[in-house]
Amino acid sequence: MARRIQEYRSEAISVTFDPNRCIHAARCVQGLPGVFDVGERRWVRPENATADEIAEVIHRCPSGALQYERLDGGPAEAPDETPSIFPSRNGPYYVRGAVELLYNDEILPVINRAALCRCGQSENKPFCDNTHRRIGFEAE
Ligand code: SF4
Numbered sequence: 001m002a003r004r005i006q007e008y009r010s011e012a013i014s015v016t017f018d019p020n021r022c023i024h025a026a027r028c029v030q031g032l033p034g035v036f037d038v039g040e041r042r043w044v045r046p047e048n049a050t051a052d053e054i055a056e057v058i059h060r061c062p063s064g065a066l067q068y069e070r071l072d073g074g075p076a077e078a079p080d081e082t083p084s085i086f087p088s089r090n091g092p093y094y095v096r097g098a099v100e101l102l103y104n105d106e107i108l109p110v111i112n113r114a115a116l117c118r119c120g121q122s123e124n125k126p127f128c129d130n131t132h133r134r135i136g137f138e139a140e
């Protein structure tokens, strides 16, 4: 069953987190540990950094699980000018850019970042749900 999308706000920025899309790449907790702290019940605390700092770290979230909306008039995320797809070792395809996904006759918008299942076993296709780790998927 899909888990609900979470929202965390400061006066300057609204951060949303889709747990169904997170692949635990940890770019967020490494990038801003004062904001993203999985040891806390309220694990995203946008009041602990500037909106620019938070946006910059969210741009590095490879799965698109983290998104934001600026409430301070700052710029929205600009998709990469050149779309790209990158196969990660033993893991998903990382897609970036303003691309659309056609899946089961449905067009899914990709907001610049997504991790797509490459092992074929995800229960959240077309997105990766980390099943590749459990099954020991191997691919260069
Ligand atoms: S996939 Fe995104 S939200 Fe999940 S741990 Fe990595 S950076 Fe954080």
Ligand code: FES
Pocket: 091, 092, 093, 116, 117, 118, 119, 120, 121, 122, 123, 127, 128, 129, 130, 131, 132, 133
């Ligand atoms: S590649 Fe991650 S679940 Fe398939």
